[in-house]
Amino acid sequence: MLKQMEGSMAVAEAVALARPEVICAYPITPQTHIVEGLGEMVKSGQLENCEYINVESEFAALSVGIGSSAAGARTYTATASQGILFMAEAVYNASGMGLPIVMTVGNRAIGAPINIWNDQTDSMSMRDAGWIQLFCETNQEAVDVHIQAFKIAEKLSVPVMVCMDGFILTHAYERIDMPEQAQIDQFLPPFNPRQVLDPANPVSMGAMVGPEAFTEVRYLAHRRQMDALELIPQVAQEYAEIVGRDSGGLISTYKAEDAETLVISLGSVIGTIKDVIDQRREEGEKIGCVAIRSFRPFPIAEIRKACANAKRIVVLEKCFAVGMGGMVASNVRMALSTQPVPVYNVIAGLGGRPITQTSLHNLFNEAAADKLEGLHFLDLNQEVVERELERQRLDECSGSVAENILRDIGAVAASKV
Structure with missing residues (x-):
């Protein structure tokens, strides 16, 4: 179905089509509209059989997601920028435990200096944390790749990070061809967890591992990523056969x-x-x-x-x-x-x-x-850079680089020369 819609709302609808059972939500620009949209769908009953959990921080969002995924629920969350740094410990825990969580990263610069606009430093800071990382060129790709991400994650029991440029995509209104629920139900089967917490069959998850086994555990995490090199194109092809659109892949x-x-x-x-x-x-x-x-x-x-x-x-x-x-x-x-x-x-x-x-x-x-x-x-203002370097050479107390640069380019009123 063709719709004219904001990128964030398109992603929210795509995630809803995947029938998540737990959504852990904490707002941070520019991903906030995604979890807001999902919250509205849960409240209205449009998204059924889903528990929407408001938490007090990004660290809590992914920590709750780890618990819900371990309990056997299809789990989704989203974050950006400083938020992914705050949840860094949980990012490594999710992949180390092999939990198939899907998380959107609305790509945004990391401070300091404070900056809310787009670059890809945030997701790249977690590039070696053991998550699959998929990047989207358009909002249409973002819709399609999010749905594929659930299947990739659950087949491999590996978390997947879907990265889309903040504001440029998340806040842009574009024409989106939204798949039908029947198509996604055909593409994505119900979640069948590889590992699950069950009171009738208790197990330990996240156990202490010493030198005698740690290398093998980490190697197997690497092997799952290598398996993903074959699976990601296969899933993209399966999706194309059902939905009729080429997206995803390597x-x-x-x-x-x-x-x-x-x-x-x-x-x-x-x-x-x-x-x-x-x-x-x-x-x-x-x-x-x-x-x-x-x-x-x-x-x-x-x-x-x-x-x-x-x-x-x-x-x-x-x-x-x-x-x-x-x-x-x-x-x-x-x-x-x-x-x-x-x-x-x-x-x-x-x-x-x-x-x-x-x-x-x-x-x-x-x-x-x-x-x-x-x-x-690209487009580096070398004159401004040289001026700051000279300032530092002449004055040991030359002040904050960020504020000095802003004064030099006239973005703030000059108070120190």
Whole structure:
């Protein structure tokens, strides 16, 4: 059914179609509308046989989710930014215990300085916590991938994080083709937990494990992620056969077959990249892109295959590890370690900074001429940076970097020079 709706409400309806039995909710921008929408559906009776639990923190939200999943209930929650940091211990516990929870991350920058706008630092901070991480380009993908996430999680007994760009997707109104309940019931069977707390058959879950067995337990967690490399495309194909739409999977490509310059990215920026590629293709340039849909597990074989004929790779990402560089680029370089192709790392869109077509054209011009440095910050104001560095060199008590930068660019009134 075609609807014009906000991304968050579309995700709420998609989650409801999966018939969750427990929803653990704590509000944090920009995911709040998702759990609000689900709360309204539970209260009205539209979503039946579901317990909606308001909690006092993000840590509590996932902790309650761990308990409900262990008790055999299909469980969902959502978070963003500082919220995922607050629940970090529970994030590791959920995956370590092999509990198939589905959680939306409405991607948002992490402070300090305080920033509520979009980048992907939050979910990337948990990239090695043992969760499957699926990234969405559009709200339609977000609808479809959330439904697929429940099946992936429950088949493997692994939690799944569905990542969608905050505000850019969560608050955008778009046309959505919402599946019918009968289609989803055909696609997603009732939850049959691999492990469950049962008073009639008591077991321990989350037991202490010493050196004699810890390596094997962690290895088996890795094996489940490797199994996901086969399962994720299979589930996407099953979904396409029922719903009639291609979404999900490990990667997607766009005009990549003969591309000499190949751009790799993830999330909503792929749409802008495609527009720029179309413009440059009209001028005869061989350029294409690869969208990473599954960041964990990382699709090494698919990346290698997609990049086999490229002369250069540009990895554009909305996050980076301070002191090292791009996290996505590091994984791409590892995947292409046997291929003699330069990989340029571009950091863009931090804290919600717009990634414009003009900036991308300038970037791709430099890339085509092989003039990019290994680590490049798109639209970095070098003059402002140098001014702050000089301030620090001259004054040991130079003050807060964040406030100094805001004064330099005129965003706040100057009170110190």
